[in-house]
Each structure stands twice: as C-alpha cells, then as structure tokens.
Amino acid sequence: MRIKFAFLILLLFLTGCTLPGAKTPTESGPTSALPTTAPTEVLTPTPGTPLAILVIPASMPRQQADLYQTTINDLAQASGLRFQVRNSLTIAEIELESNLKIVVAFPPDPGLTDLASAVPQVQFLGVTILGLTATANLSIVGGEGTPVDKQAFMAGYIAALLSPDFRVGIITQKDTPDGILAYDAFVNGVTFFCGLCNPQFPPWYEYPVHSEIPTDIPEGQYRFYADPLKDYMVEFAYVFPAVATEDLLDTMSQYGLNIISQARPSDRLEANWVVSIQPKVVPAIQAIWPDLVAGKGRQDLSLPLFLEDVNPDLLSEGKQNDVQQILDRLQRDEISTGVIP
Known part of the structure; x- marks a missing residue:
C-alpha cells in the first residue's frame, strides 16, 4: 500500500512539471521557408x-x-x-x-x-x-580581350599534333585584324610542332587550308565555307570564334572534320569536337x-586560356599533357606566337 501511495505522489509531481498548453518538442515537422536570395x-x-x-x-x-x-x-x-x-x-x-x-x-x-x-x-x-x-x-x-594569337597558336599546334599527315585547316573572318592575326598565329603553331609539315602521301595540297568568310556574308551561309576544307581532305580544323556558328560547326561535323574552337555549342558535336580553348x-x-x-x-x-571539352578519343591523356605543357609555357611567355597582337 505504501508503494502505491509513493508512486501516486511521484506521478502527481511529474504531471505538475508540465506547463498548461506547452508542446512537446518533436524531431520533425513543418518549418517556414527561408528566403534564398543572397543579401x-x-x-x-x-x-x-x-x-x-x-x-x-x-x-x-x-x-x-x-x-x-x-x-x-x-x-x-x-x-x-x-x-x-x-x-x-x-x-x-x-x-x-x-x-x-x-x-x-x-x-x-x-x-x-x-x-x-x-x-x-x-x-x-x-x-x-x-x-x-x-x-x-x-x-x-x-x-585586350581574348588573347586571339595564343588561342590560334595552340589550335595550330594541336591540329598538327593530331593529324598524321599534317592535313590541317582554319576558318576565319576575311579582312579583319583579328582574323588575320588568328591565321598567322595558327600557321606558327603548326610550324612550331612540325616545321615544314609536308604531307608524306598524296594528294599533295598546300596546308594549312585557309577558308575566309567575308564580313558581309549572312550567318546562314557560313556553312558553305566548310567546303574547301572537305575538298582538300583536311582532318583537323580550327574555327575562329567570331564565325563559329552552330550551323557551320554542324556542317563540319557532317563532313567528318575534327573541330577545335572556343566553345562547343552542343553535345551532338561531341564525337568530332577535339577540344575547346577557352579564356x-x-x-x-x-x-x-x-x-x-x-x-x-x-x-x-x-x-x-584553359583546355575544356576534351575528347579523349581524339586527344589522349598523354597528348593532352603535352598540349598543357605548351600552353603553360606560352602563357608564361616562354614561347612566342610569332605575331604582334
């Protein structure tokens, strides 16, 4: 009986410790949404x-x-x-x-x-x-904006590195300072890798093949300027960013040309996209x-400049390491593009 009485007293004591209307905390429950905008x-x-x-x-x-x-x-x-x-x-x-x-x-x-x-x-x-x-x-x-000369020099080096017979090309904008600069730097990048770069097997065309798009040509016609590269059996080509429309790049991909440029606009170009050289x-x-x-x-x-969108099927890890070393030296001014921006 004494045990029951003591238990009753303890129960009343614990009950009295709970304030009327108080809620017992829980682990989960609805919370107010917080604003996500940064101050x-x-x-x-x-x-x-x-x-x-x-x-x-x-x-x-x-x-x-x-x-x-x-x-x-x-x-x-x-x-x-x-x-x-x-x-x-x-x-x-x-x-x-x-x-x-x-x-x-x-x-x-x-x-x-x-x-x-x-x-x-x-x-x-x-x-x-x-x-x-x-x-x-x-x-x-x-x-000075994008380092056009360094970008094009690296594109020339990569194209020559990957093309077994140095069949490389470039598409630029005609009669513009940056277009001329890009072509000259691209040629110097090719030469830096392979010197004279003469093809060993016919047809013996003169490389790099250069296709220039006039400034007054509508963008919808840019794709036609991929034809000279296809006709002269170019394997790897650099597309100057100012003319790198998706339509032109799609056409080059359909021709089986492997592309180097500043940015890959679509995943459907992945198979023919070598690398992006991005500032x-x-x-x-x-x-x-x-x-x-x-x-x-x-x-x-x-x-x-950074190497992005690298296609390991075209630019293997070993060759990518080689390219990265050249890019690092170029950006430390240990290598010159051979042109004056």
Whole structure:
C-alpha cells in the first residue's frame, strides 16, 4: 500500500512539471521557408569594416552575373570585407563610402580612370574593359580581350599534333585584324610542332587550308565555307570564334572534320569536337585579388586560356599533357606566337 501511495505522489509531481498548453518538442515537422536570395551586403555593416563593390550592368545575363557575384562575394568574405553589387557608380557615390577599399567593374566602363583619380586610396579593377591604362590604383584583367594569337597558336599546334599527315585547316573572318592575326598565329603553331609539315602521301595540297568568310556574308551561309576544307581532305580544323556558328560547326561535323574552337555549342558535336580553348575571367580575378587587398595596383593581366571539352578519343591523356605543357609555357611567355597582337 505504501508503494502505491509513493508512486501516486511521484506521478502527481511529474504531471505538475508540465506547463498548461506547452508542446512537446518533436524531431520533425513543418518549418517556414527561408528566403534564398543572397543579401546585397554579406557582412554586418560596421563603421570600421572595409567595403568591396562589384559594378555590373543590369543587362548582363543572369548566369554570368551570378558567377561574378559569387566570385567577388567569396573573395571579399575571405578578406574580411563587406560586399555590395551595383549597376553603376559615380564619383559622388564613392566619396560617401569612407571605408571603400576595392571596386571591380565589368563593361560598360563606368569611368574607371576618373574614379581611380578621384579616390587614390581605393583599388580599382577593370575586367575586359578595353582602352584602360593601368595606374597606381587601377589594374586591368583582359584589357585586350581574348588573347586571339595564343588561342590560334595552340589550335595550330594541336591540329598538327593530331593529324598524321599534317592535313590541317582554319576558318576565319576575311579582312579583319583579328582574323588575320588568328591565321598567322595558327600557321606558327603548326610550324612550331612540325616545321615544314609536308604531307608524306598524296594528294599533295598546300596546308594549312585557309577558308575566309567575308564580313558581309549572312550567318546562314557560313556553312558553305566548310567546303574547301572537305575538298582538300583536311582532318583537323580550327574555327575562329567570331564565325563559329552552330550551323557551320554542324556542317563540319557532317563532313567528318575534327573541330577545335572556343566553345562547343552542343553535345551532338561531341564525337568530332577535339577540344575547346577557352579564356576565363574568374581565375584571373582570383589571381590578382591579393594585390588589390594589399593596395598594390598597376597590374595588367591577360585572360588565361584553359583546355575544356576534351575528347579523349581524339586527344589522349598523354597528348593532352603535352598540349598543357605548351600552353603553360606560352602563357608564361616562354614561347612566342610569332605575331604582334
């Protein structure tokens, strides 16, 4: 009986510990959705926190804008900086930001030369903005655009490397400075690999075969300029990015031509696509960022090139390693393209 009485007292005590209306916590249950949009400023603003600003146009494609925002955001956070994104920037606006440390801007040029002159204590970086001159607080990435000569030189080297009898070709835009530059650099890339590069077996045509597309030709007719490469039995060809329409590339693939260019537009070209030689902005920004944080300006970097969309059936691992070594040496200026951009 005493045991029952004691148990009753204990039960009443435990019951009294539960507040009326209280809910017992559970492991699962509905939760409120959280917003997924990243805030403009990623650190809590304080008077002493330095600020980094990214200036990009509102018209920039969303995927591209997201990439650049994420890149600068990550770099700023790692450096202990606040981060903002703006679509424009004026001298009056930056003079209000007493803790502004770094400004990174993409085309169109918001007037970086004047902005840098107005606030010499701030480091500015112009990315792929043409016509800038580096100064003590203004640095440049890709100020000359894509390194056309290095891109074409590597394409020539790869084409000659892979073609057993050096039957290579190139399609460019006629009578344009970049088109002429690309052809000359391509020829030098071929020569760098094989010297005279004379075919050992007939037919003995003159290589590289060069097909030029006039600037006044509609894009819908570009595909016809693949015919000379097919007629002269070209095996590997470089297509200058300015004329690399999907229609032209499809035609080349149907002809059995193996293609090197800047970007593969479709997976259906995979079997005939050798490699993409792509310029990339983000690695260049990442490379120059420590100098900006340290207050070191006057940097001028070219856009680095990378091998993408590699087809291992055409460019084996061993040959890819060889190509990568040549590309690395080219970008360290240990090898010259033989042309002046």
